[in-house]
Amino acid sequence: MAEKYDVKRELPSYTAPRGRFEIIEVPEHAYCMVDGHGDPNTAPEYAAAVAALYAVSYAAKFQSKRELDRDYVVGPLEGLWSADDPAAFVTREKSAWSWTMMIWQPDWLTPELVAEAIAKAMAKAPAAGLVRFERLAEGSSVQTLHVGPYDDEGPTLARLHHEFMPEHGLRFNGRHHEVYLGDPRRTAPEKLRTILRQPVARRAE
Template identity: 60%
Template sequence: MKVDLKKQIPSYTARRGTFSIVEVPSLQYLMVDGQGDPNTSQAYADAVGSLYPFAYTLKFFSKRELDRDYVVPPLEALWWAEDMAAFTTARDKSRWSWTVMIVVPDWLATEQVEAARDTVRRKGGAHALDHVRFEALDEGLSVQTLHVGSYDDEAPVLAAMHTEFIPNQGLRMTGRHHEIYLNDPRRVPAERLRTILRQPVERDSA
């Protein structure tokens, strides 16, 4: 049976128009860091272009060697800037920093990941391969919602999350803004894109 992790992990489900408080489990990822406008940055293109062959090589290894097949999870990204207004008002993408990433199932470990890296390296073409790291992320308590539409239309939703819902719930932001891309923007019109918007938080003790 092919495992679909986004159907097994509750935090990969969100509702449009609703902010939910969820507990996100610790997950392991392939990750690449960078900075700049994702629409024009060669570093961003190289990062995404390295993650996918890496992730699919791991999938085929797992199916062939471990008899455990799975759906490659969706692309995700962490986003941040010195001033978070770069996301909610100015939308100055040149000031954005990012980590693009794809979940790796918990039955795969460092040994398999490095073997997959060697396979991808032999095939060539993954220009950011040496910058891909294998690391766990434990976000824990988080607020999230489903955004439907263009990425450029996220600002009002994020502003409501950051300045209204989170403080009104006695929470404060702790980690980095997290997006999970449930569609491929090359195949789906912008107005139909589905993106989970997540913000790690903690209880405000003040």
């Protein structure tokens, strides 16, 4: 039996070094996405969005296996985060955050197959109707691996924004991106593993 495709093993953009920043090229990927705003710890729409993404992603996986004979491991939860003032991430002012939560989808899935998966998932997760299927190309990005509670990310992001990027002549070129390699429901906070990524571009001289 063929081994399941696992994006975390196959793509370099799903691994990052701990304790240092690296600049990588992130290829275009397909995702299921849901948009929202507010503190992810308290906003009801955040929990509904995450549940919807998993419902659609598993429905798509089962359709892929059944109809295309191609199986894979559902990708990790990811988030694109933004705020009017980027300092809101360093200070953890979560009520000011806007987010797009998303889960990677393999390139062989068609929009029609995902649309069917969304329709099926709506029976269990009504918010699945908010899910969209979209491609994202981030290109040149800086990333690192953060180990520990999410609320401890501030100092690392401060170093990225105020030290690494200025020293390397880089500017922001997209939304702050987090890849959640650990499941907070099953992992102790101090052992959570999160890729912190920032798309960048060279500053004009």
